[in-house]
Amino acid sequence: MKTVTAAQEFEKIHTGQSLPSLTKHVTVEQIRQYAEASGDRNPIHLDETFARSAGLPGVIAHGMLTMAFANQMVTDWLGDRSLLKRLQGRFAGMVLPEDDVTCSGTVVSKHPQTRHVVINLVVVNQRGEKVLNKGVAEAEFPPQRSETHAA
Amino acid sequence: MTDPRWVGRSYETAPYQVTEQSIRDYMAAVGDLRDEGELVAPPTYAMVYGFDAYWQLWSDQEVALDVAHLVHGEQQFRFHRAVKPGDRIRTTGRLTAINTRGDMELVTFELNARDDEDRPVSDGEALFIIRKP
Numbered sequence: 001m002k003t004v005t006a007a008q009e010f011e012k013i014h015t016g017q018s019l020p021s022l023t024k025h026v027t028v029e030q031i032r033q034y035a036e037a038s039g040d041r042n043p044i045h046l047d048e049t050f051a052r053s054a055g056l057p058g059v060i061a062h063g064m065l066t067m068a069f070a071n072q073m074v075t076d077w078l079g080d081r082s083l084l085k086r087l088q089g090r091f092a093g094m095v096l097p098e099d100d101v102t103c104s105g106t107v108v109s110k111h112p113q114t115r116h117v118v119i120n121l122v123v124v125n126q127r128g129e130k131v132l133n134k135g136v137a138e139a140e141f142p143p144q145r146s147e148t149h150a151a
Numbered sequence: 152m153t154d155p156r157w158v159g160r161s162y163e164t165a166p167y168q169v170t171e172q173s174i175r176d177y178m179a180a181v182g183d184l185r186d187e188g189e190l191v192a193p194p195t196y197a198m199v200y201g202f203d204a205y206w207q208l209w210s211d212q213e214v215a216l217d218v219a220h221l222v223h224g225e226q227q228f229r230f231h232r233a234v235k236p237g238d239r240i241r242t243t244g245r246l247t248a249i250n251t252r253g254d255m256e257l258v259t260f261e262l263n264a265r266d267d268e269d270r271p272v273s274d275g276e277a278l279f280i281i282r283k284p
């Protein structure tokens with residue numbers, strides 16, 4: 001049976017709260033699949049010989065694959081992909097096949113007037129080295145339904 | 152060094168027809184398979200409908216970026232609305248800056264994606280780093 005997750009409630013979020021982390025094991029097959037799905041077939045992601053000739057240790061994952069993991073961590077927590085309004089990050093290190101990357105995030109501010117929250121993000125590899133830093137996500141929640149009180 | 156006179160050059164994609172298959176292929180590739188009921192593309196799917204703008208920049212023979220030594224350094228997105236099957240999206244990319252830092256060249260590329268009614272879908276900014284060989 002399919003389970004559809006419930007959306008996060010704005011009222012229950014608090015500053016300082018950690019999001020559930022997300023770990024992904026990256027493979028050559030996944031990098032190939034991402035190249036096909038995104039259209040980005042740059043040989044540094046696909047061709048070992050080319051990647052080495054470009055001065056890399058071998059094929060590397062697309063930075064945007066790492067950002068897609070960070071995106072997923074946030075939207076898994078939100079329970080609604082359409083709430084994510086902003087996402088940014090700096091690709092601080094290379095991700096290679098067989099790396100395990102872990103995304104984590106913390107709510108750094110909550111704005112009741114505009115019903116949005118700001119989340120700081122970081123992605124590290126299995127050695128604890130940052131592969132994405134200066135990560136920021138912003139989610140905006142729809143206006144609260146007006147309370148129905150008996151007159 | 153890329154000639155700074157190309158700052159301001161822009162590229163427009165053909166309208167990208169968003170299909171259920173294309174969204175599902177992307178979700179499978181990144182491993183983001185959670186079911187929300189209605190199919191909404193993960194926001195970073197912006198790289199799929201906008202990719203041709205990046206590609207046009209990278210393959211522009213006049214600008215001639217050294218793509219063999221180019222890596223994606225930073226990326227930002229603003230998402231104005233959810234993307235669903237049936238959307239048709241055009242993305243305009245604009246080369247907005249070329250700077251040097253040490254032995255690296257930094258290329259800034261802005262992206263604006265709009266739907267068939269010319270409403271904004273997403274905006275982005277990419278920073279590419281070209282390491283000198």
